[in-house]
Amino acid sequence: MQGVGSVCLSLRYYRPIQFLVLILAFVFYCEFLHYFLVLLWCQWPVLDVKNEDSSVPSGYEPPLKVMILADTHLLGPRKGHWFDKLRREWQMYRAFQSSLAIHSPEAVFVLGDVLDEGMWESGAEFQKDISRFQRMFKTSHNVPQHVLVGNHDIGFHYMMSEEKHKRFEKAFDTPSAKLLRIRNNIFVLVNSMTMEGDSCKLCSEAVNLLKDISWQLKCSQGAIKKMDLPQICETIETFPYTKPILLQHFPMYRLSDSNCSLPDAAPDSEKDIPFRLRIDCLTEEATNQLFDWINPRLVIDGHTHHGCYRVHDNGVPEWTVASFNWRNKRNPTFLLAVFSNNNFAVSQCFLPNEFTVISIYIFGGVFLVFTLLCSRHWFGRRVRSSKSL
Structure with missing residues (x-):
């Protein structure tokens, strides 16, 4: 039981860090990398x-x-x-x-x-x-x-x-x-x-x-x-x-x-x-x-x-x-x-294009919310299953 509790505790800290990394990744893409990709x-x-004029002096x-x-x-x-x-x-x-x-x-x-x-x-x-x-x-x-x-x-x-x-x-x-x-x-x-x-x-x-x-x-x-x-x-x-x-x-x-x-x-x-x-x-x-x-x-x-x-x-x-x-x-x-x-x-x-950047942010926000909800659902199931043990 003590081992299961420690695993749940580690997951509790792991998920917010993963969520923060995803947020930073989206911001980095929109505010830095996207400019380079478009300008390339x-x-x-x-x-x-x-149109070159051969008469121009050397x-x-x-x-x-x-x-x-x-x-x-x-x-x-x-x-x-x-x-x-x-x-x-x-x-x-x-x-x-x-x-x-x-x-x-x-x-x-x-x-x-x-x-x-x-x-x-x-x-x-x-x-x-x-x-x-x-x-x-x-x-x-x-x-x-x-x-x-x-x-x-x-x-x-x-x-x-x-x-x-x-x-x-x-x-x-x-x-x-x-x-x-x-x-x-x-x-x-x-x-x-x-x-x-x-x-x-x-x-x-x-x-x-x-x-x-x-x-x-x-x-x-x-x-x-x-x-x-x-x-x-x-x-x-x-x-x-x-x-x-x-x-x-x-x-x-x-x-x-x-x-x-x-x-x-x-x-x-x-x-x-x-x-x-x-x-x-x-x-x-x-x-x-x-x-x-x-x-x-x-x-x-x-x-x-x-x-x-x-x-x-x-x-x-x-x-x-x-x-x-x-x-x-x-x-x-x-x-x-x-x-x-x-x-x-x-x-x-x-x-x-500003519309493209805004769309990427909206997509990223929806994706992150979906990820957060899924992680909470998964984490809740793990906690319930650990209590049943």
């Missing part, structure tokens, strides 16, 4: 050799692998429940760090709306939230990260101020317009809110910077002939020219998302809603100016929280990247892009 399906795109660098995301919208002190804030930030942290580990990009671009409440925050609140972003989206020292400004970071044109812009520029080295060269690929970064077309101080500053960049690109390309202002290029720094990639927060001018057919495009109920100029996209005039000044081979932007791919009348493709935050999108995405000096390829990567 995403692969770097392959450059189409048919000595150019190998293709550059870039990760591009948008609209992280870290909640500030005013909006959202604390659990919602905690949950979304963990999801983004886990997804970003898992993707870095799996794909090893050589550069990362974040296309604005880093914060959700940056346009309202005090200096201390802004610094605190920027520090959170930098911890969550930290990259290794050999992977440069370039962050663009969005309307939630400093406000739309009517809310934007020099003070808000300068503190964001100081945090991320992001002026109103910037030319960036990585492995002989040229990127032009633009503050979309300055493309208003008026004479505001930041708008004039952006236009002057873009004009300077335009001259630098044209001189580097050799597009300015000696008979056309030969002295203009003598004082401008030139470099090996490749067609630029234009990065910004707002999409280029378009009427709506009606022609967007990607899997993460806007739902059908929203696709035909007309875009508001300077709020949802750039004006047609600003779009044409950027095409004229930059002459890009590709445009990549965010802001709408939905994915979109379109080709402009001039043949330039445009990718709009969906929000990286599950608060804005149940199936967030980002881009993996490969750039050679005269070619590019882009692939879209999906993060774990």
